[in-house]
Amino acid sequence: MNSYQAGDPAVYIEDLSVKIDGRRVLEKVNLRIREGEFLGVIGPNGGGKTTLLRAILGLVKPERGRIEVFAESPEAARKQIGYLPQKSLFDQRFPITALEVVMMGMYGARGLFSRYTSRDVDASWEALSLVGMADYADREIGSLSGGEQQRVFVARAIVSSPRLLLLDEPAAGIDSAKQIEFYDLLRELNEKVTIIMVSHDISAVSAYVKKVACVNRRLYYHDSKELMAEDIEEAYHCPVEMIAHGVPHRVLRSHD
Amino acid sequence: MIEIFHYGFMQNALLAGAIASVLCGVVGIYVILNRLVFIGGGIAHSAFGGIGLGYLLGANPLVYAILFSLATALGIGALSERSKVSEDTAIGVFWAVGMSLGIVFISLSPGRAPDLFDYLFGNILAVSSFDIMIISSLTFGMILLVALLYKELLILSFDPLYGEAVGLPVFRLRLLLLSMVALSVVVLIKIVGIILVIALLTIPGAIGRQRAKSLKGIMLLSILLGISFVSVGLLASYHLNTPSGATIILAAAATFFLSTILSR
Numbered sequence: 301m302n303s304y305q306a307g308d309p310a311v312y313i314e315d316l317s318v319k320i321d322g323r324r325v326l327e328k329v330n331l332r333i334r335e336g337e338f339l340g341v342i343g344p345n346g347g348g349k350t351t352l353l354r355a356i357l358g359l360v361k362p363e364r365g366r367i368e369v370f371a372e373s374p375e376a377a378r379k380q381i382g383y384l385p386q387k388s389l390f391d392q393r394f395p396i397t398a399l400e401v402v403m404m405g406m407y408g409a410r411g412l413f414s415r416y417t418s419r420d421v422d423a424s425w426e427a428l429s430l431v432g433m434a435d436y437a438d439r440e441i442g443s444l445s446g447g448e449q450q451r452v453f454v455a456r457a458i459v460s461s462p463r464l465l466l467l468d469e470p471a472a473g474i475d476s477a478k479q480i481e482f483y484d485l486l487r488e489l490n491e492k493v494t495i496i497m498v499s500h501d502i503s504a505v506s507a508y509v510k511k512v513a514c515v516n517r518r519l520y521y522h523d524s525k526e527l528m529a530e531d532i533e534e535a536y537h538c539p540v541e542m543i544a545h546g547v548p549h550r551v552l553r554s555h556d
Numbered sequence: 557m558i559e560i561f562h563y564g565f566m567q568n569a570l571l572a573g574a575i576a577s578v579l580c581g582v583v584g585i586y587v588i589l590n591r592l593v594f595i596g597g598g599i600a601h602s603a604f605g606g607i608g609l610g611y612l613l614g615a616n617p618l619v620y621a622i623l624f625s626l627a628t629a630l631g632i633g634a635l636s637e638r639s640k641v642s643e644d645t646a647i648g649v650f651w652a653v654g655m656s657l658g659i660v661f662i663s664l665s666p667g668r669a670p671d672l673f674d675y676l677f678g679n680i681l682a683v684s685s686f687d688i689m690i691i692s693s694l695t696f697g698m699i700l701l702v703a704l705l706y707k708e709l710l711i712l713s714f715d716p717l718y719g720e721a722v723g724l725p726v727f728r729l730r731l732l733l734l735s736m737v738a739l740s741v742v743v744l745i746k747i748v749g750i751i752l753v754i755a756l757l758t759i760p761g762a763i764g765r766q767r768a769k770s771l772k773g774i775m776l777l778s779i780l781l782g783i784s785f786v787s788v789g790l791l792a793s794y795h796l797n798t799p800s801g802a803t804i805i806l807a808a809a810a811t812f813f814l815s816t817i818l819s820r
Contacts, residue, residue: 354721357721359720378721378722378723383718383722385715385718388715388717390714390715391589391714394713394714395765395768395769396710396714396771400710401714403707404707404710404711404714404715404718404722405722407707407708407711407719407722407724408722408723410707411723412705412708412725413704413705415707440769456718
């Protein structure tokens, strides 16, 4: 099974369908992501974006179809994946420092009962420096701004040196002035690691990523950055603002 | 004023109170951070069913209280995770069923239940050496668990969704934490009683959280606070001739309100 070779897809999804609570959330999804890719996944709320990430992590069982990550099962490949879940409403007064949050990213490498090593501490410092947050290592997470918190969570996702990074709405809670900086950081990270980023912010996605896919139960993907207006409308079931090459232009067509 | 601590039963009471304070300090903060306060209340009240059964069978009520509280902890945990029953519904059901069973069992028991009130409202002065042995071994076991699973419990408390994604056995850890709450509750029943248990489990941690920044700091502070509450409450109850459990809780509550006002 572990026959991954350079040039093979980092993520390979074939005919994937996922059912959650009796509702089919994903249907007949096919996707092949090369290593080094930066894929933006857009789509309406409840369209299955988060479920797609969770399927790649092996957290939801496919109803049918196949997923391979670096030519392994998602569970086996999980240690090579860094994950930034959708911004959760965590307790802003939780007694934990930024460094302690980042260290959580080493859990997969350590497992139950064992302690973090001094090398894990070093790696956490390094990850914090990489996202420009080393000065805040000993600050409580709740005392940081939304953007700073997201940087810390990115550091947690990359601390274990993953080969694949899954980001679920990473720019949520970052004010627009800081978003450009944040996306620049992601682009920098992309030089070393494959990234799949879920977002509802179509303009940001198309300005920064290399490829775009659109998910609304089905996945629309043309191995390119330009999506067809028809695809987006098919996914969103209504006319949307259409963007190509990062230059917005509106597609205005009436509802059926 | 201090000479009352020369009495053997007072020394036992103080020792039991101090050990229980360590337990509350270590487990209580997880109760707060994981929002398990009312699950703890439900577990405590369901333990009454076990106490009733103990009376009925003529056995040590605390042993059956352990069984009932563990079953409730696992029941609420499993039901709210694996079925469509919401957590507070499950708590309400287990809470009432435990109490009802206890009342029915006691009504079926021959004779009267002489120390029934001790279980409801606590009587730290009636703590025996055997009780102290149970309390200390449970406390030791709990500290060991927290030390071994410190990083796991931190992820579970802070971000269980992320924990799941990095392979943390979230569901089983949650059941373990609930079981730890159940065992803590049983330990505390002897001291402050079923009805007041949840206050001793949460108030020291709640104050600790207002005053200390790190998790370990909060634990240490709430242990010290717990010991002070028990000592002050014991002294006050002796001089005012009031029930010990309730007096201890009122000492804790007064400190909590004071700390809350001061931290505004």
